[in-house]
Amino acid sequence: MLQSIRDNSQSIVAKVIVGLIIVTFALFGVESLVSLSAGSNAPATVNGEEITEQELYQATELQRRQLLSQMGENADPALLDENLIRGMVLESLIQQKSLLLSAQEQKLLISDRMIDQLIVNTPDFQIDGKFNPAQFEAVLRNAGFSPMMYRELVKKEKLLEQQRTAYELSAFAVPSELERIVELDRQTRNARYFVLPKAEIEKTVGVSDDEIKARYEQDKANLTTEEQVVVEYVVLNKNDLRDGVSVSEEEINGAYDQMLATFQAEEQRHSAHILIEVSDTQDDAAALAKITALKQRIDAGETFDAVAKSDSEDLGSAETGGDLGVNGKGVFATAFEDALFSMNEGEVSEPVRTEFGYHLIKLLDISSKEAPTLAQVREQLTEDLVSQKVEAVYVEKLETLADVSFSSGDLVEPSEVLGLTILTSAPFDRSGGEVDITRNAKVISAAFSQEQIKEGLNSAPIELDRERTVVVRVKEHFEPRSQTLEEVADSLKEIIKTEKVLAALKADAEQRKADLLAGKPVDVVAADLTVESVEAASRAAAELPAEVRSLMFAMPHPTQGQPSIDITDLADGGMALVLLDKVNTEAVELSEEEKRSMGGFLSNRIGQQDYQAFVDRLKNTAVIEKL
Missing domain, CATH: 3.10.50 (Chitinase A; domain 3)
Structure with missing residues (x-):
């Protein structure tokens, strides 16, 4: 066989194929061949335009965070159906993509300067009523966005809003319609x-x-019971471990000393900056040339404050001379922060490049926070130390629970090793039981898995929330059966x-x-x-x-x-x-003000209906493909 392969590889056809492969590698790289055989992994396409996996992931994660936020501090992530959320978000993205493609066809535009103004005027990005770049970046980081991602999101939203507003503002109601509506309303x-x-x-x-x-x-034939299980389970509760944890005076003093060292290192720096953006209309070289010219003006004697007011492209800080307020480390972009914390008071930096563009930075003042006394922070330090120890014990016991549960045929050994009580549930079906544990989606999934039912094994540890983990084992399994007359008579x-x-x-x-x-x-x-x-x-x-x-x-x-x-x-x-x-019925006589008010309301309702009809038509006529 090997000789046959060798003989065939010497043929003219084989040499031509190998030659083509070499040329392809040389011109386009190995990815070119991989891409020929690999199809798109986009979850959906709309009229040939892809909705990427990254877009779907980000939108799903954002929706998930919003739902958890609405559920409150003790929200249980296990209650969220990830597949359901992903499906709903995908449908929303498909509709959004259809509308964005339509907006592009109609040549609707939102300028970069308008997006800047919208961002600057957003209250969440302001401190004391003024836009603060550090606040802007902090809010975006917490939401999982980069500035560029957020700008793109704003751009999309405003394009769709422009399209929707066009329908709503172009709708109108004729006087006869208005009179008829009012007549019916007053009937x-x-x-x-x-x-x-x-x-x-x-x-x-x-x-x-x-x-x-x-x-x-x-x-x-329809009077049957649901499939049910009875489970045994043990619960490892982090809060139950607190009583076994103590903190010594030495540990408190050590934590306080460590905090003092942190405070001593935590400088606060008052700074100002001048920004020249790198954008679609201004490339890197042009921005660098412009910022370099501004630095030369400052070196020649112009005040930093005046140059910032006249030339900085950061709309939020320009009017205050580029003032960014007093900030510690961890607020600004890495390159900006490295430059700021290497400067002397009163110094102006050379141009610094970040994702926003080029900056000139001036260090106005250096200060530091005054460290609190031990008495002021003793209670908090003690709580932090206890929490750290409890967390460490909890993690250790979780590992033990996982190991012992895996190697044991039942829950007796995990119960004895960790001092946990074996509890038994009432029978429950796939819709859940009477207590929160048997209503947990992950517990239900484990309890009704064929592995658990057939083999009676202990489940892997299931995290109920931040404080509790459970291991379950199916004790009894009840197949659906016909109910007796006595059971259903009432x-x-x-x-x-x-x-x-x-x-x-x-x-x-x-x-x-x-x-x-x-x-x-x-x-x-x-x-x-x-x-x-x-x-x-x-x-x-x-x-x-x-x-x-x-x-x-x-x-x-x-x-x-x-x-x-x-x-x-x-x-x-x-x-x-x-x-x-x-x-x-009564004759309708409306004042001019009432006509305007009622007419505006009715026109707005008609516009909303027209826009919804437009959205439905776009989605129904779009060529949509899903993986």
Whole structure:
């Protein structure tokens, strides 16, 4: 075989192929061949434009953080369905991509200067009402954004806002529409109604054993239990470890000395800067030439403050002479910070390059914070030391729990080694149990895994939250089974009774409606009930049951002196017969101010509907491909 390969490799065809490979490597690199065989890993494409995995990851992570923030400090990440969040975010990105492509086709633009102004005017990036670059970078870091990523996000949002606003502001309502809407809004109605309560009929309805048996036989195939498990579990709780941890006076003093050393090293530097941006309209060389010329002007005698006010392209600090306030380390970009903390007071740096562009930095003042006394920070130092020790013990015990649980056939050894109590759950299905542990998505997933059910092994440690980790083991497994008549008799009885009550109630209501339509007086038809009368009821009449009010304004106008009659269900299970006697309308006379206000509101609603129709059309006509 090897000889055959050798012989074939000497052929003209083989040499040509090898030659082509060598040329490809030389011109384009090895990636060119890899890319020929590797398809795109984009989660989706819209009209041929990719939504990248990075875009999806960033948007999903942002959505996840927002959800956890809304859930509060004790939010449990395990409660979030990552696949559901990812799917929803992908759909949102597909819609966004469709709209952005449309915006590009319409040649909508947002200038870089407008984005700068929006960023400068954002309150989250300001200190004492003024834009602060350090605050800007800190907020972005916490949110997981770089400045360039954030600018791109702002640009996209403003392009979409421009597109949406175009629809909303171009919509309008003609005077006749406005008058008709106002007329309908101010319309009132006169009506009577009476309620057929469910309670009276319930007293007369019974369900026999034969009816229950017949329903059981009819629905037997669907009367099955859910698959269930009973689990044993042990919980390692970090808070339970605190009682076994103590802190010595020596450790407190050591922590205080360490803090003092940190404070002594924590200089605060008051600085100002001049920024020349590197952008699409100003390349690196042009920016460097410009900043170098500004440095020469300062060296020639112009004040840093004046040059910053006249020439700095940092809109947030230019008007204050480039002042950046007093800051410690860890605030500015690395190159900026290295230059600042290597300067002497009053010195102006050479041009410094960061991702924003080129800076001239002036060190205005050096100061340091005054260290607190031991008495002032003793309680906090003690708490920090205890927390550190507890965390170390917790991590150590987690490792032990993982090792012992893996090697043990049940939870007895982990329980004895770590001094944990073995607890047993009540039976629960895939929707979760009665306690928070058996409602945890990760616990449910582990408990219903085939490995756990078939082999009865201990699960890997499952983190419930920051303080608790659990190991579970399936003790009992219950396959779905047909329920016996005795198990479901009570629920079937309630179902049958409810159906019979509703049927009797509906039949009673229909008969009374027929009597009213036949001309019988309402006081005769509803002799055993209370008839309520309402005069000039508006659409917002709070004294009426919501279902009655809704039906009143949906019924046709009375004709030939006869009321319109209809039936509606009520929230409590009863029914109401409504007799619409009169529709009251009044001439609409609006002031100019009311016309403007109502017209603006109506136009805005029409614009929103038009824009939503546009969004739906774009998405429905786009060529969308998903992995």
